[in-house]
Amino acid sequence: MSWWNSLRASLFGQSASVGDPNGWLIRAVNGGRTHAGTSVSEFNAMKLPVVYACINRIANPIARFPLRILRPKDGGGVEEVLDHPLSRRLSTRPNDLMSSRTLRKAVQSHALSWGNGYAEIERNGRGQAVNLWPLLPWNTQPVRQEDQFFYRTRIDGRSFELPHDDVLHIMDMSQDGYVGLSPVFLAREALGMALALEQFGAKFFANDMKSGGFLMHPGKLSATAQGNLGKPKEQRTDPGANLERQGGLDNAHRVKVLEEGMKFIQTTIPPEDAQFLSTRDFQIAEIARMYDVPLILLQSHEKTTSWGTGIEQLMIGFVQQTIDPWVGAWEQEMNWKLFTEEERKLGYFVKFNMNALLRGDMVTRSKFYREMFSVGAYSPNMILGLEDEDPIGPDGDHHFVPTNYGTIANAVANVGRTVSSADPNRESGDGGPRE
Structure with a gap:
């Protein structure tokens, strides 16, 4: 019956046991019960405020970063591509029904809960990307059959097979490189305990704050x-x-x-004897660890001693260790799949502007611009452009450096000229011959 198995796989996908902990049946019944006695799934995990907050803290920056299509320009540097069908839509309206923020936050939230975020790429007759549409992660899966690789998804009850190059697939950790691992499934015991604590607290108050x-x-x-x-x-x-x-x-x-x-x-043991509140705090820290989100960003200030510069360093670490890897995942997937072969040869690429994180901090932003201006990296017009202000004209395109700065080559040349022009018989300050 191998022919029947092959035919069934080609029509319906590879079969899976109904007891598969990552299968559709277990997910449909809330992921099965944990040792804490609660059921955990990607659907009900969001009912935990700490999970919702962690996903929000990561998805919000991804959704708000300015996003542009760029290409190298003659003479060095890059310039924005304005004639691509997605040039204006990518950062504002990737499809007619939703904003760029809405689409990016939805796909990123799917990746943080289900382990996989999908978006279909709609193309015109020339093969150029013109629209992006989010796909539901519980209805979408990558399929590899012999030498074919595609995505099977269900939309409005109908099944579709989408080419691999027409689906943006955002994921983090994976064992096979094709399917991302669900953080909720991996940490289901920790989440199950947090849900059990929520239910225990609710029942405790519902029973006149008395134990059994x-x-x-x-x-x-x-x-x-x-x-x-x-x-x-x-x-x-x-x-x-x-x-x-x-x-x-x-x-x-x-x-x-x-x-x-x-x-x-x-x-039964009273809640204070069972360290109910301490256990709840520990579970918050456990889930924050799962998403690499600092507790200070979750309004959890218990035993927090990092203030001032400490919080600044925490934020830098959060951007570098948590946000930047996700930005890299988006950019790599978009840079390969959004553009045609011809556009890739021309150097087209997508870039998230992570400097948008500094918008709310006037002091840090001013210091950053001042440093970049002082070394000639930014012109006045470039700084005005980052602040969405009008340029000051052609004179604002010049780059400036302090007059007391110079290159090493010029410094060596100046020393050589000084030595060659010096009089070897000139007397030293003490009246003796200069050596």
Whole structure:
């Protein structure tokens, strides 16, 4: 039946066990239960505020960086490409239905939760990219069959096969290079514990902020009392036991009455003894570690001593270690797939302007511009352009350096001229011959 397996694989993709922890069935039922007793999936992980915050902290910069198509220009340097179909759309409206920020944040969020973010590249008759459309990661998968590699996706209930070059695939860690690993799946036990702590806290408050225990009766319960213990008020048979239910947030401040002299004996460990709050803080740090996000960015200031310069260094590390690798993933994927072979030969490439992170910091931005201007790297017009201000005319295109600066070659040449022009018989300052 090998022919049937081959035919089925070509029509429906490779088969997978229903128990596959990364398969569709397990994901459909919330990823299965963790050892903490909670179910974790890419869908419900976002219900944890710390997961939502981590994804936001990474996806927001990716979504807001200015994005341009550039190419090398004669004489050195680069210039912006303005005649490409995506020149204006890439940074503003990659398709008619959504902004560039919306598309980039959606795809980046998919990559941070599912491990894979996909966007379809729509092309014109010349093969040029004209639009980008996000694809749902739970409906899209890369398929490799013999010498073919493509993406299979479902849109509005219909299945499509998209060429490999027509899909942007943003991912981080992978074992085979084709499919990214889901961070949520890899850290499902840590996330499951965090969800369990959320549920425990909610149930604790719903039960009048009291832990569990048992009811002690001095004698033997009557049949009516036994039935009343497990029934709501409207279903109780004994008129004398027609009492409100004991638990629940709505009954938190009402008087509780136990039947026939029963007493409540607490048996479980109180939350303060179980270090409930400390455990919750630890899980926040554990999930922040999973996404490489500093705790200070998650409004978690517990035991934080890094202030001033310390926070500045944390932010630099966050940009270098967390944001920059994702920017590299976007740029490499776009630079290869967005452009035709002819455009790649002309040197077309996409560039994220990460200097946009400095927009909210006037002091740091001013210092950066001043340093770049003082070494001749930036002209006044270049600085004005980065600030979205009008240029000051042709004179603003000049680059300036301090007059007391010079090249090493000029310094050596000046020393040589000084030595050659000196009088070897000139006397020294003490009256003796100059050596």
